[in-house]
Amino acid sequence: MLDGVGANLEQYMTLLADRQKLVAANIANADTPGYKTKDIDFQAEFANALQGIQPNVMEVQGLVVKNDGNNVSLDREARLLAENALRFNIASNLMRGQIHTLRLAIEGGGGSSS
Amino acid sequence: MSLFGSLDVSASGMAAQRTRAEILVENLANADTTRTPEGGPYHRKDVVFESSATSSPFSSVFQSAIEGQASGVQVSQIVTDSTPPVMRYMPGHPDADKDGFVAMPRVNPAEDMVDLLGASRGYGANVAAMSAIKDMIQRSIDLFK
Numbered sequence: 001m002l003d004g005v006g007a008n009l010e011q012y013m014t015l016l017a018d019r020q021k022l023v024a025a026n027i028a029n030a031d032t033p034g035y036k037t038k039d040i041d042f043q044a045e046f047a048n049a050l051q052g053i054q055p056n057v058m059e060v061q062g063l064v065v066k067n068d069g070n071n072v073s074l075d076r077e078a079r080l081l082a083e084n085a086l087r088f089n090i091a092s093n094l095m096r097g098q099i100h101t102l103r104l105a106i107e108g109g110g111g112s113s114s
Numbered sequence: 115m116s117l118f119g120s121l122d123v124s125a126s127g128m129a130a131q132r133t134r135a136e137i138l139v140e141n142l143a144n145a146d147t148t149r150t151p152e153g154g155p156y157h158r159k160d161v162v163f164e165s166s167a168t169s170s171p172f173s174s175v176f177q178s179a180i181e182g183q184a185s186g187v188q189v190s191q192i193v194t195d196s197t198p199p200v201m202r203y204m205p206g207h208p209d210a211d212k213d214g215f216v217a218m219p220r221v222n223p224a225e226d227m228v229d230l231l232g233a234s235r236g237y238g239a240n241v242a243a244m245s246a247i248k249d250m251i252q253r254s255i256d257l258f259k
Contacts, residue, residue: 013254020117024247025123089253099257
């Protein structure tokens with residue numbers, strides 16, 4: 001029903017939700033010895049997701065490793081947390097526009113509004 | 115379902131940090147305790163964190179490849195410090211030995227206070243993550259309106 005932009009938006013939001021889960025896991029494991037920060041290459045995985053390819057998770061390189069082998073940077077995770085939330089916000093607003101258009105078509109241009 | 119699973123991850127982080135804070139507070143409260151049920155002075159305790167999967171076998175059927183990778187955290191064990199207690203010269207103390215020395219817990223309040231700050235910050239970070247995820251869920255629900 002939601003074709004083109006709408007379907008892409010759905011993939012985008014799904015991928016954002018998945019990434020947000022990884023960020024949540026990184027934050028939860030900020031004090032776990034030996035834990036390595038996990039993330040996805042968002043741009044590449046989004047392009048893959050549009051083609052139906054499952055995303056793969058990688059360990060982030062180049063972060064400072066603490067004495068206990070943990071390399072979670074809370075600053076990095078806080079930034080990604082905010083970024084994902086904002087992106088999701090934008091996507092959901094765009095999606096709402098798509099649904100609104102669809103609803104206008106169903107209701108015949110806005111005669112009776114629900 | 116992935117966003118609800120994310121809440122579980124953050125919740126596991128909050129639970130683990132709270133357990134850590136409880137243990138640290140116990141250490142601080144017992145910094146001068148010379149009698150314990152096990153006998154002898156109190157021994158400092160510390161938590162060990164371990165990452166763990168939060169999803170059940172049922173929900174894992176529905177989750178994507180990414181979600182299986184995102185793990186929560188749990189307290190795998192609580193270790194007790196086995197170093198010998200500090201012998202402090204207090205001849206008037208009821209638990210003093212014949213030479214007047216009392217076995218006092220080897221608890222460094224400064225160390226525990228710093229750890230407590232870390233636990234508090236960690237808890238806060240998990241709350242922030244949960245709040246952000248909650249907003250995303252709310253946004254998704256608002257699409258129905």
